[in-house]
Amino acid sequence: MNERQHILVTGGAGYIGSILVPALLHLNYRVTVVDNFMFKQTSLLGICYNKNLTIINGDCRDMELLDKLVHDVSIVIPLAALVGAPLCSKDKFNAKSINEDSIKNLCGILNLDQKIIYPTTNSGYGIGQKGKFCDENTPLNPISMYGRTKVNAENIVLNRGNCISYRLATVFGTSPRMRLDLLVNDFTYRAVYDKCVTVFEGNFKRNYIHVRDVVKAILFGIKNFNFMKDNAFNVGLEExxxxKLELCSIIQKHVNGFVYREDSTGFDPDKRDYIVSNKKIMSLGYCPSFTLEDGINELIKSFTFIKNSQYSNV
Incomplete structure (x- = not known):
């Protein structure tokens, strides 16, 4: 039983947090969520009954607030962030203050016995070498504001120690706090409603992971923290x-009438292009539960009742 262990989750009402927080409560952790609810999400309504849950409407940059909350916390999971290259390019000040500065300040108020599990992004690999997998020893070369702030924050966390960093692949799948701007979710939505997608720089590659497998990785890290700590791990599907063109081809198998084409006159503002090895965490016993096609079918089901721009981050 874990009733005495207290976990602080910043951004706990977001895309990942809305699945993570119920999972932590199910395992009998006490959970405090700090979220500013900037997207007016109501994703935690279904668990407000739980006496082990505390919800604070606040900002992850409010160190006076966090200093009052962390005194009996065992683990901090900082999910609060501006996510994605377009959003961070649009709002550079808040991207840096939320994604990077708040992490530095958080590390400054925690004692070294308190653990951090830090979900970041594998977009820090930037543009990889053709045919060569990026592993955790590959030099980081972020090419977007988003990537730079997250790489800098990861360095802060790893230098502080008593932590695990997860370099997440592009996440997909449904969540109570849904997002339609993520690539698989976006392309599947367009396939269902528009029946067509125009792809720019269609040969650019990246890795993918289901949102519930991100949560599975975090729970795996909590359970196995002592022999995983002070390391970074890629978290994605090996297969x-x-x-982007290969992704469209897979979606086409599940959506009748969907067509896609590549436009060589345009460009993608998110220039990352790499392939990733996830063998390090898998060698420890972690294994994703959901395939890409599982997620596509799940998304198609959800799109029978979702059609609203409120689910975009941009």
Missing amino acids: ANLS
């Missing part, structure tokens, strides 16, 4: 290092 899903795919180009």
